Amino acid sequence: MSVRPPVSIKVLEVIGGRGSIDRRLLRRTALYHLLSLASGGAEACALHSIFLWTADIHHGNQKAMDTREDEVESPSIFDLNYVLNSCSNFSPDLEEEERASKPTLNLLEVNYEVKERVGPWWKGACFRKQRKKTVLRDVTMQLKSGLLTAILGSSGSGKTSLLDVIACRTEGKVTGKVYYNNYECTKEVIKQYGAYVMQADRFLHNLTVRETLRYAAYLRLPGRTKKFEIENKVNNVINEMGLKNVADNKIGGTIVRGISGGERRRVTIALQLLQDPKILLLDEPTTGLDSYTAHYLVSNLRDIARRGKLVLLTIHQPRSDIFKLFDEVGILSMGDMVYFGGAEQMLDYYQDIGYPCPTYANPLDHYVDLASIDRRDHQREHETATRVRHLVDTFFKSEIHNQTLNDVNEATLRPTNRATMLYFYKPRPPNVFRVMFTLWKRMMVNLARERTIYIPRLFMLSLFVPFILAFLGHMKTNQESIQDRIGLMYQSASVPPYVSILNAVAIFPPLRDLYYRECRDGLYSTATFILTYAIHVLPFHIIASFFFSIIVYWVTGLYPSWDRFAIYYAVVCALHFIGEIITVGTMGVLINPNIANSTSALVLTASLLLASGLLRSIKNMLEIFQWASWLSVHKYSTEILMANEFHGLNFTCPPPTLGVCQFETGDAYLREFYPDAVDNMHTNFGALGGFTVSFVVFTIIAFKIRGIPNLN
Numbered sequence: 001m002s003v004r005p006p007v008s009i010k011v012l013e014v015i016g017g018r019g020s021i022d023r024r025l026l027r028r029t030a031l032y033h034l035l036s037l038a039s040g041g042a043e044a045c046a047l048h049s050i051f052l053w054t055a056d057i058h059h060g061n062q063k064a065m066d067t068r069e070d071e072v073e074s075p076s077i078f079d080l081n082y083v084l085n086s087c088s089n090f091s092p093d094l095e096e097e098e099r100a101s102k103p104t105l106n107l108l109e110v111n112y113e114v115k116e117r118v119g120p121w122w123k124g125a126c127f128r129k130q131r132k133k134t135v136l137r138d139v140t141m142q143l144k145s146g147l148l149t150a151i152l153g154s155s156g157s158g159k160t161s162l163l164d165v166i167a168c169r170t171e172g173k174v175t176g177k178v179y180y181n182n183y184e185c186t187k188e189v190i191k192q193y194g195a196y197v198m199q200a201d202r203f204l205h206n207l208t209v210r211e212t213l214r215y216a217a218y219l220r221l222p223g224r225t226k227k228f229e230i231e232n233k234v235n236n237v238i239n240e241m242g243l244k245n246v247a248d249n250k251i252g253g254t255i256v257r258g259i260s261g262g263e264r265r266r267v268t269i270a271l272q273l274l275q276d277p278k279i280l281l282l283d284e285p286t287t288g289l290d291s292y293t294a295h296y297l298v299s300n301l302r303d304i305a306r307r308g309k310l311v312l313l314t315i316h317q318p319r320s321d322i323f324k325l326f327d328e329v330g331i332l333s334m335g336d337m338v339y340f341g342g343a344e345q346m347l348d349y350y351q352d353i354g355y356p357c358p359t360y361a362n363p364l365d366h367y368v369d370l371a372s373i374d375r376r377d378h379q380r381e382h383e384t385a386t387r388v389r390h391l392v393d394t395f396f397k398s399e400i401h402n403q404t405l406n407d408v409n410e411a412t413l414r415p416t417n418r419a420t421m422l423y424f425y426k427p428r429p430p431n432v433f434r435v436m437f438t439l440w441k442r443m444m445v446n447l448a449r450e451r452t453i454y455i456p457r458l459f460m461l462s463l464f465v466p467f468i469l470a471f472l473g474h475m476k477t478n479q480e481s482i483q484d485r486i487g488l489m490y491q492s493a494s495v496p497p498y499v500s501i502l503n504a505v506a507i508f509p510p511l512r513d514l515y516y517r518e519c520r521d522g523l524y525s526t527a528t529f530i531l532t533y534a535i536h537v538l539p540f541h542i543i544a545s546f547f548f549s550i551i552v553y554w555v556t557g558l559y560p561s562w563d564r565f566a567i568y569y570a571v572v573c574a575l576h577f578i579g580e581i582i583t584v585g586t587m588g589v590l591i592n593p594n595i596a597n598s599t600s601a602l603v604l605t606a607s608l609l610l611a612s613g614l615l616r617s618i619k620n621m622l623e624i625f626q627w628a629s630w631l632s633v634h635k636y637s638t639e640i641l642m643a644n645e646f647h648g649l650n651f652t653c654p655p656p657t658l659g660v661c662q663f664e665t666g667d668a669y670l671r672e673f674y675p676d677a678v679d680n681m682h683t684n685f686g687a688l689g690g691f692t693v694s695f696v697v698f699t700i701i702a703f704k705i706r707g708i709p710n711l712n
């Protein structure tokens with residue numbers, strides 16, 4: 001087999017000339033040239049491979065190159081003979097191109113099994129019985145691009161699980177085949193070609209529809225996408241989803257009035273359309289919508305399908321006029337498929353097997369009811385279960401099912417490792433700096449628009465100042481002022497982190513919900529999110545702590561030195577920040593913000609009691625608590641505060657007849673209660689910095705361990 005050099009040169013010209021990142025266009029153009037130039041299928045195949053490889057070179061995709069070199073024994077990428085020999089299984093012929101242009105999603109005898117624990121929760125995970133539950137049984141279906149397919153079924157029939165299986169988001173064991181065209185539908189394939197619209201909408205309420213889509217576009221589209229391309233894309237999806245008239249309205253939420261429920265659903269779908277997915281999966285997109293809005297939305301989805309997409313949605317109880325919009329329908333009953341085929345053929349099918357749809361009845365309602373099990377009493381359960389069994393068996397023997405089986409078998413007949421190859425050709429995602437900048441900007445805009453959160457972030461800490469001042473006034477240097485100073489240091493160590501708890505609980509939950517959604521979509525990592533959040537709140541801590549410190553420090557008359565003030569301010573600022581990070585970490589583990597709020601307050605109180613030595617001297621505590629105090633940030637921060645204030649201070653003594661002179665100097669006080677505080681100043685600062693960084697790391701770990709909960 002010989003390869004004529006001009007052919008490959010031509011290919012390189014095609015790539016070089018266009019210089020575009022649209023690989024599909026490049027592939028098609030190259031294939032056209034190759035097929036017209038190459039003499040046979042094998043040669044075309046080889047040259048197609050060369051094209052793909054050269055595309056890699058063109059895009060400097062070193063990772064792909066490295067991996068490819070690992071795969072080949074002779075790593076010379078220009079070795080055409082090697083390419084010709086190695087690609088005999090790879091056949092990008094016209095048939096495949098044709099199939100690729102009209103993709104199908106094929107499920108062949110898919111079973112999905114989960115394990116669930118039964119018994120009271122207090123027995124714990126280890127002592128509760130584990131039982132297997134089959135959620136989907138022998139599901140075979142073929143979904144075609146250009147068609148709108150609906151999966152129906154009563155609650156718990158397995159609709160969401162079916163989407164989860166396709167989207168590779170399952171928690172249990174999946175057997176059978178899920179193929180996109182003729183290659184395995186892996187996580188990477190779905191990430192590149194699919195989009196999953198979940199049941200619940202998650203937004204930042206203060207952003208407009210356009211801003212929501214714009215920020216999402218920066219996160220979702222390839223890193224090289226230009227600003228004008230992003231704007232064009234956003235405008236396109238806004239038009240596509242009929243959101244033009246609300247594009248600049250706030251999304252809104254429970255407190256802020258915003259766009260309607262139907263419009264919110266359309267924004268959620270628009271977000272997924274930004275990446276131009278080939279497969280669009282929607283879990284109950286019409287839930288909670290009135291029938292007109294539901295109809296409008298489904299017709300929107302049909303239009304999207306007609307543009308060559310493969311659209312699969314689940315739906316509970318569609319109106320009869322929605323039925324007409326569906327091209328294909330599947331009905332699930334307790335994990336079994338009781339029908340999958342054309343929507344129009346459904347009525348004839350059921351008529352033929354002896355279940356005609358009564359006149360004036362909504363066929364979808366009627367057949368979903370027919371496939372449901374009535375559990376009101378034993379007899380009804382038995383009767384309906386027998387009927388469902390009959391429906392399942394009849395469908396499995398039906399012509400429609402056999403046809404689907406043949407189609408799926410044919411489509412998956414020639415499995416290839418294209419999935420791996422496609423993985424290499426995915427466009428480069430935005431780099432971490434672009435992602436962080438986008439997240440930061442989105443958080444800042446959201447925060448700036450929320451007056452009731454923004455202002456307290458800056459001034460809530462200062463609200464404590466009048467109380468502190470009213471209570472202490474300007475302190476003297478008499479013996480009583482020792483206790484006043486201890487009290488003030490207690491307030492300085494406790495108030496900043498407590499205020500942060502309130503700040504974090506007010507703003508973090510919606511950001512966290514959005515993170516769960518976007519992290520699941522693979523847009524960014526936990527570390528990126530937490531670091532960006534920390535960066536975005538840091539200036540507020542710096543400013544709020546400054547207001548608090550400067551008034552408290554100088555008005556109450558603490559040690560009169562700007563250096564000492566700077567140390568005091570640094571500790572207050574660190575504690576203010578740490579309070580927020582601890583709360584965020586707690587909200588990574590505990591989903592309910594109220595419980596997270598109480599837990600964080602409890603943790604901080606325990607830390608303060610145990611380790612500050614302000615309520616009880618550490619040396620008088622049980623040894624175990626003395627050891628535990630080393631693990632608390634309050635041990636180090638309080639030592640800094642106390643040394644900073646008491647070192648070098650002189651106290652006046654009352655005449656012997658009027659009272660006791662406990663400590664003549666601050667250093668005498670420190671020798672008694674914080675003996676190493678002055679010497680350990682630098683170490684304590686190091687520990688405080690270390691704790692601050694560790695809390696951020698622990699927060700990331702907490703989110704990682706907790707994982708992404710099901711937000712539906």
Ligand SMILES: Nc1ncnc2c1ncn2[C@@H]1O[C@H](COP(=O)(O)OP(=O)(O)OP(=O)(O)O)[C@@H](O)[C@H]1O
Pocket residue numbers: 114115116133135153154155156157158159160161162171172
């Ligand atoms: N990870 C899991 N662990 C335990 N049970 C599960 C799991 N996933 C699904 N199930 C069970 O499988 C069944 C089908 O669930 P699924 O959510 O797919 O139903 P559905 O048809 O989408 O219901 P609905 O319409 O109410 O959303 C339910 O009984 C559910 O409890």
